[in-house]
Every structure is written in structure tokens, then in C-alpha cells.
Amino acid sequence: MSDEGLSAPGHGYRKGPVLLRGDQIPKTTSDQRLLSRAGSADWVHGDPWRVMRIQSEFVEGFGALAEVGPAVSVFGSARVPVDHPDYALGREVARLLVEAGYAVITGGGPGIMEAANQGAYEAGGLSVGLGIELPFEQGMNDYVDLGVNFRYFFARKTMFVKYSEGFVVMPGGFGTFDELFEALTLVQTHKVISFPIVLVGRDYWQGLIDWVGSAVLDRGMISAADLELLKVVDTAREAVDVVLERGAQLRAEEEAAAAETARAQQAAWESARDAAR
Structure with a gap:
């Protein structure tokens, strides 16, 4: 028998990890409320x-x-039309990523998201869309092979970070800025491995880089090393090359760490064996 809800003078009413006393103690138990057919x-x-x-x-x-x-x-x-140069650039970025062995993940919507999904789809790679519930319906674009819709931005962001080995950021608005700075903060604070963050379109992003490198840096809000977390390029080929270069570095670091762990385990085993003799 569960003791949830049992109360005693001076001890209160326990509701799982929550302690209630005085007027906070409910008049019915959790089971009564669960099984009751009354109410809205x-x-x-x-x-x-x-x-x-x-x-x-x-x-x-x-x-x-x-x-x-x-x-x-x-x-x-999401506002970039199909005939815009940025749309073509997004398709090319995705195509090159697929040719390099990567799946492509986007927000699943229209505009540059659709362009990247289209590029991945046409190149024969895996095209993933992580949609979000919004007051204005966007829907999943037609080039998504694997789509997941989310109610909550924070759950969706977790998926972007967990399953990506790099971020390629095309021109965008507040939503794109949000995703960019979320990734940047996680890398800066070492909450995630230092995966590459590439900004495509120097004419679009240079003003931001100049501001961060002057006003933000001059006030000591970031360090000079933090500026190196962002790479600004102009072409799809440059963007993918940055991802590939950093990916190779990360794999080398992971292999070195695994080898070091194996050596340490082997040394510990040999030490224990020798002690047992």
C-alpha cells in the first residue's frame, strides 16, 4: 500500500516528493481524483x-x-523564395554535405530549410526535418525523408545539438539567430564538443562579426578566443570544407582519447595481475 497522501500532525501531507501542510493539504487523494468521473x-x-x-x-x-x-x-x-540565390546556395551546401557522407538536418519548413532538404534529397542522402508547432502553420516541406514535429523549442533544440556534428548557418532572422547563439553558447561553455559553426554569406554576417569583435569584445563580455568559434565563408564548398576539417580533428581527438583509455586499462590490468602473483 502506498503511503502517498498520509498525513500526521506536524508532518504534513506527502505527495510524491512534494510536502504540503495546512490549507495546502487536498481534500481527496490522488487515486480518488484519478478514478473520479466528475469534473472537467x-x-x-x-x-x-x-x-x-x-x-x-x-x-x-x-x-x-x-x-x-x-x-x-x-x-x-523560412522566408527565402525558391528563386533567391540563397535558396540555390542552401541546396548546394546540402548536396556537398551528402557527398561528404553526412545526413542533413533542418527545421523542416520552407525557405532555406526546404532548399537544404531538397539538396540532400536530390543527392540521395538522408533529409531530416525537425518541425515546430507555431501559430502560423508552416508544415513539413516535401523533401523531408524523416520528420519529427515538436511542441517545445527546447526539446527540438536538444535534437539539433545531439544529432549534429556541425552547424551551417545561412542568412536568417530571429529564429536563425536563436539557433546560432544557442549552439555558440553551448560550444563556448564546453557543454558540447567544439563542433564547427559556419556562417555562410559574408555580406550578410560581417556586420554581426564586426560588432561582436568590437563592442562585445572591447567591454570584456567575451574573450578573443571566442571569436574563433565562428567561421565566416562565402561559398558552399568553403562551408563544407570547414565542417570536414573540424570533423577530422574531432575524430582524431576521439581516437587518441580512446587509445589512451585503452592503454590505461591495460596498464591497470597488468598491475592487478602482477599484484596477484
């Missing part, structure tokens, strides 16, 4: 129920993307 359906919109929805988004995302393999995320504006 408002409970499905409450915060505790949202926790389950959040959990399900992570479970579904992890399950859907677990076997994607090496992948790179491409960010950019």
Missing part, C-alpha cells in the same frame, strides 16, 4: 501533464533520430 478535462492542460508531453517529445525524438548517423544541421530563413 482542464487537467490535460496543467503543468504536471505537460511534463509527460515533454518527456514524450524527448523519447520520440531520440527514438526517431538514434540511427541517423553523422549529420550536419543547416539553419536559415
